[in-house]
Each structure stands twice: as C-alpha cells, then as structure tokens.
Amino acid sequence: MNHAFWNERWQQGQIGFHLGQPHDWLVAAERRFPSRSRVYVPLCGKTVDLVWLRDRGHEVIGCEFVASAVQDFLKEQGLTAETERRESPDGGVHECHRTPGLSLLQGDALALNPQILGGPVDVIFDRAALVALDPDCRGRYVDGLHRLLRPGGHILLIAFAYDQSRVSGPPWSVDAGTIDTLFGDRFSIETVAVRSEEGNPRFQAAGVPAMEERCCWLTRND
Numbered sequence: 001m002n003h004a005f006w007n008e009r010w011q012q013g014q015i016g017f018h019l020g021q022p023h024d025w026l027v028a029a030e031r032r033f034p035s036r037s038r039v040y041v042p043l044c045g046k047t048v049d050l051v052w053l054r055d056r057g058h059e060v061i062g063c064e065f066v067a068s069a070v071q072d073f074l075k076e077q078g079l080t081a082e083t084e085r086r087e088s089p090d091g092g093v094h095e096c097h098r099t100p101g102l103s104l105l106q107g108d109a110l111a112l113n114p115q116i117l118g119g120p121v122d123v124i125f126d127r128a129a130l131v132a133l134d135p136d137c138r139g140r141y142v143d144g145l146h147r148l149l150r151p152g153g154h155i156l157l158i159a160f161a162y163d164q165s166r167v168s169g170p171p172w173s174v175d176a177g178t179i180d181t182l183f184g185d186r187f188s189i190e191t192v193a194v195r196s197e198e199g200n201p202r203f204q205a206a207g208v209p210a211m212e213e214r215c216c217w218l219t220r221n222d
C-alpha cells in the first residue's frame with residue numbers, strides 16, 4: 001500500500017488500529033529489553049507505545065511516513081520537537097523530530113538506513129507494521145530491520161493471521177510459517193503468546209470473525 005492510501009486513511013480518521021493505551025504484550029515483554037535500550041518502532045503511527053517505552057528509560061525512535069500522524073502524535077503528547085532534515089547518499093530523506101529520549105522520523109521506513117537512524121538499535125518493536133506492508137515489500141523490510149539491528153539484538157513482533165482467501169489486506173495475514181520463512185535463517189524465533197482476536201467489521205462482513213494474534217521474540221543470530 002502506498003503513501004496516498006495511508007494518507008487518506010489518516011485524513012478520514014480510519015485508524016481503527018490505534019490503541020489508546022500501551023499494547024498489553026509490549027507491557028508484558030518489556031522486561032526482556034536490555035535496560036536503557038535504543039528502541040526502533042517502525043510504521044509507528046501515533047502509538048502511545050512510544051512514550052511508554054521512553055518513560056521506561058529507553059531511547060525511542062519511531063518512523064512514520066504520514067506527516068499529519070506525526071503532528072497529531074506530537075500535539076496529543078504535548079511535545080515540542082526540534083526538527084532537522086536527514087539525508088543519506090543512497091537517497092533516503094527523513095524529517096527528524098527530536099524530543100528528549102524520543103525522536104520521530106517522518107519518511108519511508110523502507111528507505112531507512114543505520115546512518116539516518118544514527119547507528120544500530122538494540123530492540124525493534126513491530127506491532128502491526130509487517131502486516132501493514134504489501135507482501136512483496138516484506139523481504140526488503142526484513143533485510144532493513146536486520147541492517148538496523150545490532151548483532152544479538154531483538155525484535156518484538158506482533159502480527160495477525162487469518163484466512164487470506166476471504167479478504168485482502170491490510171492488515172495482511174502473517175502466520176507462523178511466514179514469520180519462519182522471513183526471519184528463520186538470520187534470527188532465532190521464540191513464540192511468546194498466541195490468542196484469538198475479533199476481526200474488524202470489514203473482516204467480519206467477509207466471513208473472517210477472528211484473527212490469530214501472535215507475539216514473537218526474535219534474536220539476531222550474528
């Protein structure tokens with residue numbers, strides 16, 4: 001899905017994915033994070049997980065390409081940011097909005113590199129990010145995560161699976177087998193939790209009453 005699609009979703013307020021409180025699986029799993037980690041949150045929207053992680057002592061960097069989502073986040077959290085433009089030789093451009101302990105990179109997460117991020121991170125928190133990307137972007141996205149993460153670093157991944165033949169994404173279905181295919185050769189994969197979640201109204205109407213939500217803790221092998 002392209003920028004225009006997501007921009008329209010944000011303009012029309014179709015952001016059913018947004019939770020008003022920190023994700024319960026993040027709250028439960030954060031004790032696994034090394035203390036004072038650098039944490040990258042790709043496709044972050046305006047999630048309150050960003051400030052929750054910052055308040056736990058981590059240095060947090062989010063990436064989101066819809067400008068109004070970034071502005072909403074700063075406004076709703078009462079944050080005043082210093083903004084700078086970050087460019088890399090390979091053409092990636094991001095507006096970096098910096099506040100103490102928390103930065104938001106406004107730009108394409110698929111064009112992010114360690115240079116723009118200011119160095120590797122210890123942990124990546126992906127909730128509804130992998131599932132938001134078109135399936136044909138997944139390989140590039142996972143290669144990017146691997147590049148941004150320090151060796152031995154971790155990804156806390158929260159994804160959903162459902163019958164893809166009934167309805168199209170996003171969110172796209174990402175099941176355990178897909179996670180294994182995408183990450184298995186470079187990460188060790190621990191399944192932390194699995195549960196059934198009610199599908200959204202569009203999914204219910206298409207005969208998908210429930211989705212399987214899965215939380216995995218991935219560790220970069222080298």
Ligand SMILES: C[S@@+](CC[C@H](N)C(=O)[O-])C[C@H]1O[C@@H](n2cnc3c(N)ncnc32)[C@H](O)[C@@H]1O
Nearest residue numbers: 006017043044045047064065108109127128132
């Ligand atoms: C399903 S939402 C999840 C938001 C957030 N992770 C949360 O839990 O609330 C996906 C978000 O990713 C953004 N997005 C989609 N593709 C992107 C990309 N290539 N780069 C940066 N942001 C992107 C969308 O604008 C949207 O806000």
